[in-house]
Amino acid sequence: MASATLPSASQVLDLIAPLPLDGGQRLADVQVAFETYGSLSASKSNAILIFHALTGDQCVASPHPVTGKPGWWLRMVGPGRPIDTDRFFVICANVLGGCYGSTGPASLAPDGQPYAMRFPVITIRDMVRAQISVLDAMGIDQLHAVVGGSMGGMQALSFAANWPERTRAALIVASTARHSAQNIAFHEVGRQAIMADPKWQGGDYYAAGKGPDAGLAVARMAAHITYLSEEGMHEKFGRKLQDRSAKTFGFDADFQVESYLRHQGLSFTDRFDANSYLYITRAMDYFDLAEEQGGKLAEAFAGATARFCLISFDTDWLYPTAESRTIAHALNAAGAPVSFVELSAPFGHDSFLLDVPALDRVIAGFLGQ
Amino acid sequence: MASATLPSASQVLDLIAPLPLDGGQRLADVQVAFETYGSLSASKSNAILIFHALTGDQCVASPHPVTGKPGWWLRMVGPGRPIDTDRFFVICANVLGGCYGSTGPASLAPDGQPYAMRFPVITIRDMVRAQISVLDAMGIDQLHAVVGGSMGGMQALSFAANWPERTRAALIVASTARHSAQNIAFHEVGRQAIMADPKWQGGDYYAAGKGPDAGLAVARMAAHITYLSEEGMHEKFGRKLQDRSAKTFGFDADFQVESYLRHQGLSFTDRFDANSYLYITRAMDYFDLAEEQGGKLAEAFAGATARFCLISFDTDWLYPTAESRTIAHALNAAGAPVSFVELSAPFGHDSFLLDVPALDRVIAGFLGQ
Numbered sequence A, B: 001m002a003s004a005t006l007p008s009a010s011q012v013l014d015l016i017a018p019l020p021l022d023g024g025q026r027l028a029d030v031q032v033a034f035e036t037y038g039s040l041s042a043s044k045s046n047a048i049l050i051f052h053a054l055t056g057d058q059c060v061a062s063p064h065p066v067t068g069k070p071g072w073w074l075r076m077v078g079p080g081r082p083i084d085t086d087r088f089f090v091i092c093a094n095v096l097g098g099c100y101g102s103t104g105p106a107s108l109a110p111d112g113q114p115y116a117m118r119f120p121v122i123t124i125r126d127m128v129r130a131q132i133s134v135l136d137a138m139g140i141d142q143l144h145a146v147v148g149g150s151m152g153g154m155q156a157l158s159f160a161a162n163w164p165e166r167t168r169a170a171l172i173v174a175s176t177a178r179h180s181a182q183n184i185a186f187h188e189v190g191r192q193a194i195m196a197d198p199k200w201q202g203g204d205y206y207a208a209g210k211g212p213d214a215g216l217a218v219a220r221m222a223a224h225i226t227y228l229s230e231e232g233m234h235e236k237f238g239r240k241l242q243d244r245s246a247k248t249f250g251f252d253a254d255f256q257v258e259s260y261l262r263h264q265g266l267s268f269t270d271r272f273d274a275n276s277y278l279y280i281t282r283a284m285d286y287f288d289l290a291e292e293q294g295g296k297l298a299e300a301f302a303g304a305t306a307r308f309c310l311i312s313f314d315t316d317w318l319y320p321t322a323e324s325r326t327i328a329h330a331l332n333a334a335g336a337p338v339s340f341v342e343l344s345a346p347f348g349h350d351s352f353l354l355d356v357p358a359l360d361r362v363i364a365g366f367l368g369q
Helices: A124-138 A151-162 A181-196 A198-203 A213-227 A230-236 A256-271 A274-286 A321-333 A348-353 A357-368 B124-138 B151-162 B181-196 B198-203 B213-227 B230-236 B256-271 B274-286 B321-333 B348-353 B357-368
Strands: A011-014 A031-037 A047-051 A089-093 A145-149 A169-173 A307-313 A338-343 B011-014 B031-037 B047-051 B089-093 B145-149 B169-173 B307-313 B338-343
Touching: A011 A124, A031 A124, A047 A124, A047 A151, A089 A124, A124 A151, A124 A274, A145 A151, A145 A357, A151 A169, A151 A274, A169 A357, A181 A198, A181 A213, A181 A274, A181 B181, A181 B213, A181 B230, A181 B256, A198 A213, A198 A274, A213 A256, A213 A274, A213 A348, A213 B181, A230 B181, A256 B181, A307 A321, A307 A348, A307 A357, A321 A338, A338 A357, B011 B124, B031 B124, B047 B124, B047 B151, B089 B124, B124 B151, B124 B274, B145 B151, B145 B357, B151 B169, B151 B274, B169 B357, B181 B198, B181 B213, B181 B274, B198 B213, B198 B274, B213 B256, B213 B274, B213 B348, B307 B321, B307 B348, B307 B357, B321 B338, B338 B357
Parallel strands: A047 A089, A047 A145, A145 A169, A169 A307, A307 A338, B047 B089, B047 B145, B145 B169, B169 B307, B307 B338
Antiparallel strands: A011 A031, A031 A089, B011 B031, B031 B089
16 A cells, blocks of 8 residues: 555544654644544543554444455444443544554655655654544543553553553553564564565655555565464464465465465555554554663553553463563552453464453453443 | 585585486486585494584585685584594585585576576475485495484484484484474565565576575564574563664664664575575475374384484474474384483574583483494
8 A cells, every 4th residue: 555545434633733752853734533433421531542553543443444344343342342332432543653544654744745754753652642632632631541452552551651640541452561672673574574675665655656565565474473373373274285285396375374474465565554564663663661761660650540451362472471461560569550361362462353252351341440 | 695606615416317306306417515524434334414404504514605604513513522523424415405506496407597496396305315315425324313403303304204224313403393384484474575576586586696685685584583582582682772872763773683683684695595595495394294104293203213312492482392392202102212302592493503502412412322
C-alpha cells in the first residue's frame, strides 16, 4: 500500500496546536483518525481507550477498509462482550505514524509533498500524546481504563506513567516495558529488508504508486514467525506439504508453512505502508519506560493511582512472561495495585488476538470492577 | 560473493562416475574439495570425517581464504586438541552445493555456463554421498568417527543411518533429525529475501560479477538471530547505544545490536554465494531422517553398529535439547549405544563453535575411547 486509507467508520480530529515530540520537534497540522463504539455517559466517566498493535488500526470492531475482514478485536468489543459497549464508550485511534488516517509518513507535509522519510522519528509516548488530544477534544478528563496488547500495551503503560491522573485503570496484555536486544534485532531485519528493496527509493515511492512490496513482505514474514509459538507452528503445519504428495525438489512452497508465510507477507503489503512500518518499529525499539524516567522502572509509576492488570501468555517468546513480571515488580515497588496472570494458550504472542476464553474472563472481570 | 573460491590448503577430487541424487538425477563431473590434517595410519583406521555447518567450509583448522580468519574449529582440531591430529587423520570436505571448491550452483555446467538455478535440488544425504566418494578414493573402509555440529550433525546422522558399516562412532552436536516448521520458516524468509533482490536475476548473476548482496545480507541477519540466545544477546548488547550517548531519532544503527547485525549481514556477502545459500537451506529443510525411512526414526538406525554421542546446549532455541532427546530415544529403541548430554552455555546455537570447555572434554573423551 503506497498511500493512506481512511476507514469509513472513522472520524478525524485536526489538532489545533503543533504536537510536541520527544525528538524535540513540534509537528504541525496533525490529524488523528479514530473510531468510537457505545455512548459516552453524561458524566463522561465511562470511556475506555484501546491502543492498537504494530500492524493494527482503529477498526477494533468495524470491518477493515482494505481487507473487509471483521474488526481485529470484535470478539472482545461489542454489546455484551468483555469490553461491553452497552456500558462503556470505547475509543480507538490510529497511531501517529500510521497509515489509516492519522498523520504519518504518507501524509502531505506543508510543502504539499508526502513527508516520506522527512517525517520525524516518533516514540510510543508521542503516539499517546496525540491520543490525549482526542480525549481533550471530547472533554474526557479521566478514562475508566486504558487497554492494549503488544505495542498497545506499551502505549497503555506510557499513558499510565505519564498521564497518571487521566485513567482509573490500565490493562496491559502480552507486552513489555522495554524492547529487548532480540526484539530490536528482529525489527532491524525487517527495516533492512524494506530499505534494501530498490522500489523503496529512500522512502519516496508514493508518486510511483507502488512501494517496496517485496521488502515489506520479507519484513512481515520475519516478524510473523515471532508472533507464533514453535509448538503452535508445529501443530498447525509440522512438515506437511502444500497441495502435493511429494517434495518437488525445487524452490516452490513445498511446505504449508512456506505457503502460509508467503501469503502473510504478500497480503500485508496490500494493507500497510512500508514507511509507516519503519517509523512504528523504530518507536517500539526506542521504547524503554525505565530509561525515560532515569533508569528505574518503579519511578515511572511513582505517581500512578490507577489499578493495573497485567496478562502474559506462556507460549509468547516475543514478550515472554518475565517481561510482565518485571512490570508487576515495579508496580509493587511503587505501591500501585496490580494483578498479574500468566495464561496458558498455544498461539504464542498472537494469543491476545485469538480465541482464549480465559483472556475474555480476566478482561471482563478487571474492567467490570 | 558471486563465484567460487578454492582455499589454498584444499585438494579436489574429481568423481569419475555421475553422482546419483535423491531427486532422481545423476550429476556428472562432480568435484569435491576437502582438507586433511594429521596422518592416515597404515591400517587406515584412524580417520575422522568432520562435516561443516550451513555457512561453514572445509577450512576447519586452516585460515579462511576470503576473511583470513583462523579455521572455524581450530580450537577443537589440531595437535593435542580434543580432535587430536597427532593421533587422528581428520578430513573435512566442502558440501555439495557449496561455494568453496565442491560442485555447486556457481560451478560450470557441461554447456560451459554456471549452473545457477539449473543446479539440481540436493539433500543432506546427497552431500554425504559425495563425501563417501572421498573416503572411497582414499581407501578408507571404516572411519574412527563422523563428527558434526548443526547441519554437520545432520550429515553425521545421515551417514550413520545410511552407511552404518563405514563408521565406528558418530558425534552429533547441536543438531536435529528433522527440520521443524519454525526452522523451515526462518529459512524461507532468507530465501525470499534473496529472491526478492533484483540483482538475483533468477540466479543468473555470475556474469554480472555482483550478486544479490542486499538480499543475502538480510537472510544472514534473520538467520543470525536464531544462532544466538536471547540471554546472550541481552548480556552482549542489551539496549546499549553504538558510539553515541543518546538516540539520534533517525534510522542509523543507534543500538549496538543493530550495528552488529548489519555487519554480520554485509560481511557474509563477501564470503558466500547466494545461490549456494538457497540450495543448502533447501537441503536442510528437506531433511527428515525418519521420513526417509518410512516415518519411524528408530528404523533409520536399525542397522547402526556405531557408538553415538549427542550433545545439546541449554540455550539453543534453533535445535533445542528436545531434538537431541528424540534422537537418543530412537537410538535406544534401535539398541544402539548412545550417550547424551545437555551442556550449559550462554551462546545459544552457536555454542558448538565457541569457548565451551565442557564441550572439549566430552568430545575428547568420546573420540578417545
